[in-house]
Amino acid sequence: MNGTMLQGFSWYLPADGSHWCRLAEQAPTFAYEGITAVWMPPAYKGEHGAEDVGYGVYDLYDLGEFDQKGSVGTKYGTRAEYEAAIEALHANGIQALADIVLNQKLGADACEDVVAREVQMNDRNAVAENTQTISAWTRFTFPGRAGAYSDFTWDWTCFHGVDWDDKAKRKALFLFDGKHWDATVDHTENANYDYLMGADVDVNDPRVYEELVRWGTWYVDACKLDGFRLDALKHIDRGFYLRWLAAMREHAGRELFCVGEYWKDSIDELDTYLGQERALSLFDVPLHYHLYQASCSNGNFDLSKIFTDTLVERDPAHSVTFAENHDTQPGQALQSFVQTWFKPAAYALILLREAGYPCVFYGDLYGMPNDDNIPAVRELPLLMEIRRRFAFGTQHDYLDAPDVIGWTREGDAEHAGSGVAVVLTDRDGGEKRMFVGSAHAGETWTCVVGEQDDVAIDAEGWGTFHTLGGRLSVYLPEKTADALEHDRELHRIVRETAEDTEELRA
Structure with missing residues (x-):
C-alpha cells in the first residue's frame, strides 16, 4: 500500500462548527483518493473559543463538550461530532491523527503575582539579575468543566514564563524565579527558542509531566486515536516528547504513528533531532522550501538538486513530505506558498515517488477561503489516485x-x-x-x-x-x-447519486 496522509484543515476555514461533520461526510472520498491517515486540527478548546484554530490552547480536556470561552463547541464542532468523524474515518480504513499542542497555554482564568526576571527577546540567555513582581495570566481552573476528567489546577509553577505583565500593562519576556528555559531546544534563533507564546509550559516539572501523560492516555482511549502530529518541537525539550510518546505507546500497546513539526530548513538539524532513537517522523521542511524556491525562481532553480539535502533523501523512512500546510499558506507566519503554476509538479514530486510519506494539504484539495479564495489544485485528486493504484515497482x-x-x-x-x-x-x-x-x-x-x-x-x-x-x-x-x-466517471456518478439521495432525505 502507498500510504498518503491528509492534513484535514487549512487556517481560514469558516468558524461554523461544521468541520467535524464535513470530514465525516468526506471520509469515503478520502478513501477512494488514497488517503490512509488524516491529521485532524487541534480538537480542544482554545483561548478564543469557537473562533480559535486550536493552537491557543486553553483546556486540553474540553473537546467541545463544556461551556467555556463563550461556546460549547470548538471552531470545528462538538466532541460528539469529533468522535463521529473519527468513527467515519475508521469505517473507511483511515487512521485518525491528533494534533498535540503542549508548548503553551493561553486564556487563563486568573492572574497571579509572580517573582520574575526580565529576558531580552532576541537573546533568551540574557536574563536580568534583578527580580520584579509581575501579574501573570497563569491560573487555569476551568470552571466550566468543574473537575470533569481531571481536577488538576495549573498555576505559575507549571510554567517557565510569560510575555505580559498585567499589572504594568507591559509586553516583555519574563522568566519566573527559580525556572530555567529548556536546554534541548533550538539555539540557532534567540540563543534559546524555548519560549514561543502565552504561558510557556514547563513540561519537565514532575506534576506537569504526570498530568500530560494522564491526559494523553485519556485522549487516546476516549477518542480511539491512531497517532499524533506534534506541534512546535523546536520549542520543547526533546527528552520530554521521547518519554511522553513512549508512555503513550506503552499504554496503547501498539505503535501509534507520530510525525513532528521541527521547523528548520537544515537537514543536519532535523537529523540531529531524530537522533539515534528515530522514535518519530518529521515533516520534510527542507524539501518544502526547495519546492517553494523552484516555484519562485523564474526557471532558475536547479531541479536536478530538488532532493539534495532533504530528509526524504537522507532518511526516507522518517520523512513526511509536503508541499503546503496551514502555516505556509498566504497570510500566515511561515508563509512560503508554492506558486500555483508549480503546485501540480510539487505534488507529483511527493506523491508519485517511492520514498517518503506524502501529506496532502486540505487547502490544496478543496481550495482556501483566504481573501482571494485560492482555488484547489485541479490535478491533485488524479495524482492521488494514480499513487494509490499505479505508482509501484522499481x-x-x-x-x-x-x-x-x-x-x-x-x-x-x-x-x-x-x-x-x-x-x-x-x-x-x-x-x-x-x-x-x-x-x-x-x-x-x-x-x-x-x-x-x-x-x-x-x-x-x-x-x-x-x-x-x-x-x-x-x-x-x-x-x-x-x-x-472509466472508473473515475463511475465514481463521480455514484458520489453524485449518493449526494442527491442525502439531499432528498434531508
Whole structure:
C-alpha cells in the first residue's frame, strides 16, 4: 500500500462548527483518493473559543463538550461530532491523527503575582539579575468543566514564563524565579527558542509531566486515536516528547504513528533531532522550501538538486513530505506558498515517488477561503489516485538536468496496470528518454496529465516522454489510462447519486 496522509484543515476555514461533520461526510472520498491517515486540527478548546484554530490552547480536556470561552463547541464542532468523524474515518480504513499542542497555554482564568526576571527577546540567555513582581495570566481552573476528567489546577509553577505583565500593562519576556528555559531546544534563533507564546509550559516539572501523560492516555482511549502530529518541537525539550510518546505507546500497546513539526530548513538539524532513537517522523521542511524556491525562481532553480539535502533523501523512512500546510499558506507566519503554476509538479514530486510519506494539504484539495479564495489544485485528486493504484515497482530516476527532470516506476504484479512515467520542467518544454521496464515493451503509453501525445514503448522498454514549458506530464499504459477514466466517471456518478439521495432525505 502507498500510504498518503491528509492534513484535514487549512487556517481560514469558516468558524461554523461544521468541520467535524464535513470530514465525516468526506471520509469515503478520502478513501477512494488514497488517503490512509488524516491529521485532524487541534480538537480542544482554545483561548478564543469557537473562533480559535486550536493552537491557543486553553483546556486540553474540553473537546467541545463544556461551556467555556463563550461556546460549547470548538471552531470545528462538538466532541460528539469529533468522535463521529473519527468513527467515519475508521469505517473507511483511515487512521485518525491528533494534533498535540503542549508548548503553551493561553486564556487563563486568573492572574497571579509572580517573582520574575526580565529576558531580552532576541537573546533568551540574557536574563536580568534583578527580580520584579509581575501579574501573570497563569491560573487555569476551568470552571466550566468543574473537575470533569481531571481536577488538576495549573498555576505559575507549571510554567517557565510569560510575555505580559498585567499589572504594568507591559509586553516583555519574563522568566519566573527559580525556572530555567529548556536546554534541548533550538539555539540557532534567540540563543534559546524555548519560549514561543502565552504561558510557556514547563513540561519537565514532575506534576506537569504526570498530568500530560494522564491526559494523553485519556485522549487516546476516549477518542480511539491512531497517532499524533506534534506541534512546535523546536520549542520543547526533546527528552520530554521521547518519554511522553513512549508512555503513550506503552499504554496503547501498539505503535501509534507520530510525525513532528521541527521547523528548520537544515537537514543536519532535523537529523540531529531524530537522533539515534528515530522514535518519530518529521515533516520534510527542507524539501518544502526547495519546492517553494523552484516555484519562485523564474526557471532558475536547479531541479536536478530538488532532493539534495532533504530528509526524504537522507532518511526516507522518517520523512513526511509536503508541499503546503496551514502555516505556509498566504497570510500566515511561515508563509512560503508554492506558486500555483508549480503546485501540480510539487505534488507529483511527493506523491508519485517511492520514498517518503506524502501529506496532502486540505487547502490544496478543496481550495482556501483566504481573501482571494485560492482555488484547489485541479490535478491533485488524479495524482492521488494514480499513487494509490499505479505508482509501484522499481523506480528509475532521470534527475540529470537543471530544467527538465523525470522518473519512472515499472509497476509490479500485485497491482494490475501499474507503472507510471513523469516528466516536469520549471522552464522551457522538453523531453526525457526513459526506461519503463521490459514488461511494457511494445505498449502505448497515454498522457493523463499534461496534454501530450501518446508514447510508443520500444522493444527494450524505453520511450521518449515530452512536457510543455512550466508543466507536468504524467503517463500511464494506454489500457490503464482508459480504465482509470472509466472508473473515475463511475465514481463521480455514484458520489453524485449518493449526494442527491442525502439531499432528498434531508
